[in-house]
Amino acid sequence: MSTPTTRPATLDDVARAAGVSRSTASRVIAGTGFASPAARDRVAAAADRLGYVPNQAARALVRGAGVRLVVAVSGADATVLDDPYVDRVVGAAAQVCAPHGVGVALEWLSLRAPAGLRRLGEDRSVCGVVLVNTTEPVLAAVPTGLRGRVASIGIGSAAVPSFDVDNAAGAGAVLRHLYDSGRRRIAMVTGPRWLSCAGRSVTAYRALMRAADLPVRLVAGDFSAARGGRAALEAVTRWPDTDAIFAASDATALGVISALRGRGIGVPGDVAVAGFDDIPYAAVSTPALTTATHPVRRIATAAATAVLDGRRVPPVTAFPSTLVARESA
Amino acid sequence: MSTPTTRPATLDDVARAAGVSRSTASRVIAGTGFASPAARDRVAAAADRLGYVPNQAARALVRGAGVRLVVAVSGADATVLDDPYVDRVVGAAAQVCAPHGVGVALEWLSLRAPAGLRRLGEDRSVCGVVLVNTTEPVLAAVPTGLRGRVASIGIGSAAVPSFDVDNAAGAGAVLRHLYDSGRRRIAMVTGPRWLSCAGRSVTAYRALMRAADLPVRLVAGDFSAARGGRAALEAVTRWPDTDAIFAASDATALGVISALRGRGIGVPGDVAVAGFDDIPYAAVSTPALTTATHPVRRIATAAATAVLDGRRVPPVTAFPSTLVARESA
DNA sequence: CGCACACCTGAGAGCGCTACCACCACAAGC
DNA sequence: GCTTGTGGTGGTAGCGCTCTCAGGTGTGCG
Known part of the structure; x- marks a missing residue:
């Protein structure tokens, strides 16, 4: 038993089966140019019957399109x-x-x-x-x-x-929430320094802190949980009166919470923590994570x-x- | 200022620049067939100079390869x-x-x-x-x-x-750990019923429970956190003496923990919870999640x-x- | 009736590449 | 001398498709 494996149909097969030229078949399949309703139907039927699927590689080649x-x-x-x-x-x-x-x-x-x-x-x-x-x-x-x-x-x-x-809006919403719930010593764990877009939320943080005449407390993170945890410990060591930490990502925030807990610091009792992303696990973390959505x-x-x-x-x-x-x- | 946009080099351009035929150039680039060291060098140099990149669509077309x-x-x-x-x-x-x-x-x-x-x-x-x-x-x-x-x-x-x-091994390792830490009323939140591979860990759970003469307590999940939470509540309602829950995925386990906490049930104090996957967030959840690795x-x-x-x-x-x-x- | 102007169709070129085949030069063997 | 390699090379036929262009076949209008 060899493999006859009736090779996939080509446009030529469809055209032949429909009794039209390749050009007409192409026009119908691609939906470009003119074609009489009759031809259209015959080609469509033939394509369906033969299980025809256009070869994207060939199409891309002639159209110069890319795959x-x-x-x-x-x-x-x-x-x-x-x-x-x-x-x-x-x-x-x-x-x-x-x-x-x-x-x-x-x-x-x-x-x-x-x-x-x-x-x-x-x-x-x-x-x-x-x-x-x-x-x-x-x-x-x-x-x-x-x-x-x-x-x-x-x-x-x-x-x-x-x-x-909208990094500024997200960061703003979170920071205002922190402020409204009475937090005043708000530190931020940033994203990686070399990443400009991560800088936008930092800029927003800076601006809001200045406007509210609050201290700016920045520690460098890299969006990861592990690094976030270390950064959090750094923050509470440098500024023991810190009462909130805004993490640039949810992963970071989870790391922050984990690290604070390890140090015996209660969240949100002693220090409130908020993230940015609203990943699926944010809703089921302990405590459930306050954050801002990021529709990735x-x-x-x-x-x-x-x-x-x-x-x-x-x-x-x-x-x-x-x-x-x-x-x- | 129009767009001269010197169109990307083709194999013909390379061949011409190297002073060889298209065939030879193709052989050198694709690395198939014979080519003298001299020709090889000339073609490689020309390709490099022209920034030549083979067109995968054309290559796939002629080779019948797929892209x-x-x-x-x-x-x-x-x-x-x-x-x-x-x-x-x-x-x-x-x-x-x-x-x-x-x-x-x-x-x-x-x-x-x-x-x-x-x-x-x-x-x-x-x-x-x-x-x-x-x-x-x-x-x-x-x-x-x-x-x-x-x-x-x-x-x-x-x-x-x-x-x-190895679903059986992972589930087995987790369940044995639960058993070794003294848990005897172990419920399981399964994956979706229609998914056969999810059934493998259920089979392992069943076998181990039977072998240890422990009750089999199954509730249906679907790998999601939300459904996992609901399933957990169902389990502790039906079997109030449940002292451990094995979830078929980490997301489920996180949902389980969250739901139990909402019901005032301590983890791992009252009920131990374990998952399966070892997702990045498992390490920083509260409490940190016991689980088995799944090298996706x-x-x-x-x-x-x-x-x-x-x-x-x-x-x-x-x-x-x-x-x-x-x-x- | 003839001409324009639709609408529709098929022949054919060619996208960039590989693979097959024929060819050349040269060396070795009967 | 002729065959038989052997390593290197170029010519060329397509892969399956789109698209231009030169034809058709109708309809409407002067």
């Missing part, structure tokens, strides 16, 4: 690719791309980057690039060949539309859609972020 | 695609595929499935399929055209190699690699799972 959308993540080393945040971006992008016959690839972009980006620009099978964790040097290195086919999640530039949550999926979907469309789309740098008040603050 | 790996997730509806677990699989797959010039697409497979799978088999631009959350009916519907290009994360079949964590990334990497290789690879249905004893049990 891959690359999610390019900047970072010190390739381990950034294992991040749950990156996974979510890739998942959302893959979902957006699937109906277009486009696949998603995940690549690491060295922080200095230029070479990697240039290669992506030269690669005709790449239909677009979504930048994650971008920095200014990376943005500056975006080749002109990528114009209109690139979007950034985080900071952007004149040539690169960016999509991001929607942002990634918008970015991928923008890249796929190819048209110049307006960036959206302020996806709304709303306070989710729970127990931890 | 997309599809992660197909079964479930009641398309919302399963938003799951963090799926995101991790897609992220890992995208990382594996990137060097091969292959992109990852994410699709939902209705639980009855056949049509969707047949289409994937007919699609020449699909190089392979990774099944997630597979059920027997879906497995049975895998078309012969997909033979050797499909792998499953979870259950498998004669035609579909499967990759999964490694499993997904193996599955994607198997599909990409195309060769008949031995399935690995028992990725080791080890106990991570923390505070919750």
Whole structure:
């Protein structure tokens, strides 16, 4: 028993079966140009009967379109690719791309980057690039060949539309909540220093603290739980009267809570803790985490859609972020 | 200022620049067949100088290879695609595929499935399929055209190699830990009933309970935190003397803890809770979650690699799972 | 009746690449 | 001398599709 494996039908097969030319079949399948209702029906029926599926590779080749959308993540080393945040971006992008016959690839972009980006620009099978964790040097290195086919999640530039949550609004909502519940010695565990978009919530924190004539207490984090825990201990050691900690991410906040607990500090009794992201586990942590929403999926979907469309789309740098008040603050 | 946008170099450009024929250039770039060292050098230099990147679409077309790996997730509806677990699989797959010039697409497979799978088999631009959350009916519907290009994360079949964590070992390790710490009324919150691979840990639970002459107390969950919480309350209501709950996933366990706390039940004081997965947040939950590891990334990497290789690879249905004893049990 | 102007169709070129085959030069063997 | 390699090379046929362009076949109008 060999494998006759009736090879998948091609457009020619469909055309032959429908009794029309390849051109007509193509027009019907692609939905471009004219075709009589009769021809349309016959082709559709034949395609259905033969289980015809267009070959995206061939289509892309002739249209010069590209079959891959690359999610390019900047970072010190390739381990950034294992991040749950990156996974979510890739998942959302893959979902957006699937109906277009486009696949998603995940690549690491060295922080200095230029070479990697240039290669992506030269690669005709790449239909677009979504930048994650971008920095200014990376943005500056975006080749002109990528114009209109690139979007950034985080900071952007004149040539690169960016999509991001309204960091200032989210941070503001959380900090106001902290203030309203009587907290006055509010420390912040930041995101990684080299990441500009993470700086936006820091800026908002600074501004609000100054406006309220409150002390600015910054400790450096990197969005991770482990680092967040260490940063929290650093904060309460340096400023023992700290009564609230605002973490730049929920993972950080969870690490903060865990570390404070280890030190015998009650949350929210002694120190209130709030995060930023509203990850699924925030609702079921102990205590349930107060945070601000960060619609990662929607942002990634918008970015991928923008890249796929190819048209110049307006960036959206302020996806709304709303306070989710729970127990931890 | 128009857009001269010197179009990306093609193999012809490289060949011309190197003073060889397209065939020779192709041989050097693809690394197949003969080529003199001199020619090799000249072509490599020219390719480098021109920033040449092979067009995967063209390559795939002529080789009949496919440019997309599809992660197909079964479930009641398309919302399963938003799951963090799926995101991790897609992220890992995208990382594996990137060097091969292959992109990852994410699709939902209705639980009855056949049509969707047949289409994937007919699609020449699909190089392979990774099944997630597979059920027997879906497995049975895998078309012969997909033979050797499909792998499953979870259950498998004669035609579909499967990759999964050693559910029995993980569950066993957790349950033994519970037993060793004196727990005897151990309830289990299961995964979704329709998912066979989730049944494996249930089977292990049943066997161990029977062997130790302990009562079997099962409540249905679906891996989610919310449902886990409800299931936990159901369990302690039906069996008030329950002193431990084994949840089929960490998300479930977190939901369980949260719900018990809401009911004033102490963890681990009154009821010990253990999960399965060892997600990043397990280490920083309160109390820190006792669980068994589930190397999702490694499993997904193996599955994607198997599909990409195309060769008949031995399935690995028992990725080791080890106990991570923390505070919750 | 003839001409314009729809609408529709098929032939054919070619996207960038690989793979097959024919070819060349040269060395070794009957 | 002729065959038989052997390592290197170029010509060229497509992979499956889209798209332009040159034709058709009708209808409406002067």
